[in-house]
Amino acid sequence: MGQKVNPIGLRIGINKEWSSHWYVEPREYAKTLHEDLAIRRRLLELEETKGADISEIEIIRHPQRITLVIHSARPGVLIGTKGANIDKIGAQIQKVTQKKLQIKIKEIKKVDTNAQLVAQNIARQLENRQSFRRAMKSAIQNALKGGAQGCKVRLSGRLGGSDMSRTEELKDGRIPLHTLRADIDYGFAEANTTFGKIGVKVWIYQGMVYSQDKNEDAGQLARKARRESLGEPRGERRESGQDRQGRRERVERAELGEQSDRNERRTAPRPEASRAEGEARS
Secondary structure, eight states, X not given: OTTTSOHHHHTBTTTBOOSEEOOOOGGGHHHHHHHHHHHHHHHHHSGGGTTSOEEEEEEEEOSSEEEEEEEESOHHHHHOGGGHHHHHHHHHHHTTOSSEEEEEEEEOSOSTTOHHHHHHHHHHHHHTTOOHHHHHHHHHHHHHHTTOSEEEEEEEESGGGOSSOEEEEEEEEOOXXXXXXXXXXXXXXXXXXXXXXXXXXXXXXXXXXXXXTSOSSTTSOOHHHHHHHHTOOTTSOOOOHHHXXXXXXXXXXXXXXXXXXXXXXXXXXXHHHHHHHHHHHO
16 A cells, blocks of 8 residues: 555655645535645746745635745745745735735755655756656765655656656665655656656655654554543553563462462461370370
8 A cells, every 4th residue: 555655645644744724614625625726736837936946835724814835945036036026926826815815935955855856856857858867866866865764766758758658766775655654755746858748756765753742553543642531641651561461470470479378378287286296296
């Protein structure tokens, strides 16, 4: 299963979060969801955002306004000279929604370990007619140099202008897709070449996440909430399987010791009987 599904969607609620943060009534859900999709589509189609290297767009809905958090590797392109570009972007996005709009920009510091930006960079190189194998190798090397523990790149399409489409994959390091606590970033982009579209998929493994507030499995409660529901003391450590086994062994040894003491008392001669036997012998 881990090989087929989107790694981010599989880990939502474990070590990944939703891109949209809001709650509406069930009858308004479809309308709100399609409005989010329209906002993201419109934002990525604007000329002011073409070279901004946007990896994620968070949408936070309040009762009277909408907050957009744009994750970008080049925030200066989005802001523009004296904020000219950000005003144009806000005016265009305001046509999609009726609520008041607020835009925030968050800079991405580690570009080489962001899977979406790596996929966009590879797609850009393919559109510029560069060698696809060289683009894959350089992306993986830069990701590992940037601190990633594993990286995998998969290209699908008419690679190198061949008549038949095929799939090429290159991997280095570990990509534990079945481990839910593994922090795996995933990105997808398309390269529009003269031979057709080429799909680019990137997986980047950045290590394990051991957090007390996150779930280890999608079907379990968070550890903190689970302790409170079971009525366990907050600062007390939970008893492990080895601790339980050792406690059972100690109880069994104590019970065996008490049983042996009782047997010795039964077999031991009484003081009065031993005195009477001594007088009879004398």
